[in-house]
Amino acid sequence: MPNPVLPNEQWVKIKVTYGGICGSDMNLIYLHDSPSISPLTSFPFTIGHEVVGSVSEIGEKVAGIKVGDRVVVDPILSCAVRGMPNPCEACRHGDYSLCSHITDGDIAPGLLIGACRDTGGSWGPYLVAHQSQVLKLPEEVNDLNGVMIEPFSCALHSVMRNPPGNEDTVLVIGAGTIGICVVAAIRALDIRCRIVVLSKYDVQTKLALHYGADEVVRLSRGYAWINEAAEALKARVLKPIMGLPIVQGGADLVFECVGNSRSINDALRFARSGGKVVLLGLAGILDRIDWTMVWLNELDVKGSFAYSTEEYKGSQMRTLQIAIELMRLGKVDLSPFITHRFPLKKYKDAFATVANKGRGACVKAVFEP
Numbered sequence: 479m480p481n482p483v484l485p486n487e488q489w490v491k492i493k494v495t496y497g498g499i500c501g502s503d504m505n506l507i508y509l510h511d512s513p514s515i516s517p518l519t520s521f522p523f524t525i526g527h528e529v530v531g532s533v534s535e536i537g538e539k540v541a542g543i544k545v546g547d548r549v550v551v552d553p554i555l556s557c558a559v560r561g562m563p564n565p566c567e568a569c570r571h572g573d574y575s576l577c578s579h580i581t582d583g584d585i586a587p588g589l590l591i592g593a594c595r596d597t598g599g600s601w602g603p604y605l606v607a608h609q610s611q612v613l614k615l616p617e618e619v620n621d622l623n624g625v626m627i628e629p630f631s632c633a634l635h636s637v638m639r640n641p642p643g644n645e646d647t648v649l650v651i652g653a654g655t656i657g658i659c660v661v662a663a664i665r666a667l668d669i670r671c672r673i674v675v676l677s678k679y680d681v682q683t684k685l686a687l688h689y690g691a692d693e694v695v696r697l698s699r700g701y702a703w704i705n706e707a708a709e710a711l712k713a714r715v716l717k718p719i720m721g722l723p724i725v726q727g728g729a730d731l732v733f734e735c736v737g738n739s740r741s742i743n744d745a746l747r748f749a750r751s752g753g754k755v756v757l758l759g760l761a762g763i764l765d766r767i768d769w770t771m772v773w774l775n776e777l778d779v780k781g782s783f784a785y786s787t788e789e790y791k792g793s794q795m796r797t798l799q800i801a802i803e804l805m806r807l808g809k810v811d812l813s814p815f816i817t818h819r820f821p822l823k824k825y826k827d828a829f830a831t832v833a834n835k836g837r838g839a840c841v842k843a844v845f846e847p
Contacts, residue, residue, distance in 0.1 A: 479524055482598035482606045485585050486561070487537035489606050492549060496625040496819070497600030497845040498528025499832055501654065502760055503592075505737075507829065512762035519593045520586035526600030526845070527553040527592035530615070530624030540609045550627045552611045552798045553591035554784060559608040560584050572787035572794060575635075590784075601822065603847040613798055618806045622813035625844055626659075627805070628785075630812055631797040632758065633659035634666075634804075636782035638790075638797070640756050642671040642731045647711060649728070649748050650675045650691070652735035653682035654835070655815060655842050656758055658689055660733045665690035666809040674710045674729070676703075676744070679836040685814065711748060722747075724771070729753060737761040746771040746779075754778040818843040 484491060503525050505511050533547045543549075556574035557565040560583025568576035581587040588594025591605055598605035615624050633656050642648045642664065648671050650657050661673055675686040675694045683694045695707045704723050708715045713727030725747050734745035737759025745755045746769070755777055772779060785797035795803075804810050817840050820828040828845065831838045 481604045484537050484606055487539040488609050489537050490533050491535035491604055491606050492531040493534045494531045494600050494847045495621050496530050497526040498625050499843045500528055518580050518589040520588050520595040523593050523595050524599035524602045525592050527590050528628040529600035530621050543612055548615045549612050550624050551607045555588050555590055558610045575784040575786045601845055616806050622816045623805050626812035626815055627798055627801045629655050630659045631785040631801045634663040634801055635785040635797045636756050636758050637663040638788040644670040646671040646730040648673045649732045651741050651745055653677035653686045657735035658685050661691050662689040662810050666804045681839040735759050739764045739766050742767050749777050751775040756780050756782050758782050815842040817841045819846050822847050
């Protein structure tokens with residue numbers, strides 16, 4: 479693919495330092511995504527929305543950004559980015575991840591950089607971004623933390639929109655990048671709730687505990703882990719006539735960070751009566767989900783997508799800006815997440831490593847274009 483060009487004078491070109499490999503990217507490659515989001519893309523596009531890099535070119539109307547600046551990018555292609563003269567209601571309220579003009583304006587359809595033919599993506603040497611998307615990195619935030627700002631912001635957004643109380647018990651299902659980032663976000667915001675994590679691999683267990691989980695339950699074959707998880711949540715296990723056990727009691731708040739049928743069933747099973755389940759795992763078309771506990775326990779099931787603006791210390795800020803500030807203050811260091819780096823020409827090795835996390839002790843892999 480040729481390098482992308484600036485769509486107009488308000489855009490900048492960025493030379494990629496690291497491009498993260500996201501679980502949503504792997505879902506796309508392995509055809510696990512729902513085709514319902516295909517109208518929110520334009521082909522051909524270059525994958526990759528997690529990025530840290532340096533500015534290599536600026537448009538004539540760009541202000542406050544110069545060539546050589548070390549930056550990250552908020553990849554959502556909302557009204558401001560698209561040059562819409564009348565922003566949609568969501569964008570006017572700061573909820574730009576819910577923008578209704580994703581297919582309109584100055585550039586081709588695309589929910590975000592990495593799904594739009596005009597922008598490029600972080601799995602290439604260069605991408606372009608509107609000046610409103612570009613956030614400078616302070617010296618205190620290194621490049622390894624920089625490439626983690628976007629995925630951390632996904633978790634931070636879900637926590638800030640669904641904050642646990644200090645006395646709550648929180649269950650995090652999935653100890654991949656987003657799941658552990660949920661733990662890290664809760665602790666970086668100084669929330670003292672009890673956190674229980676369901677983990678699959680040794681490296682995930684270690685990181686979950688490192689970032690502040692109180693207890694980690696290892697998933698295993700059979701149902702023994704269900705009893706262990708119920709004990710950690712001070713709940714009771716009941717066995718129906720047929721099918722998997724159910725649970726009485728459970729977590730006040732469940733963050734589901736996997737997105738498959740098993741994880742969603744677990745999220746609904748382990749939420750207490752009147753509790754809340756937040757879906758971060760980008761679930762698509764799934765079979766065999768038992769929704770009984772939703773109505774039986776009057777659960778609040780909430781979706782969470784990407785990032786937006788949040789209230790932080792009395793001000794409205796972009797989620798990515800809050801993430802940068804938490805890193806600058808030393809509240810969180812996510813550089814240990816980066817366990818593997820690959821040149822683009824080794825993409826097959828990268829995908830195999832990410833797809834077999836347990837074998838390679840992989841948490842987060844990035845490309846070095």
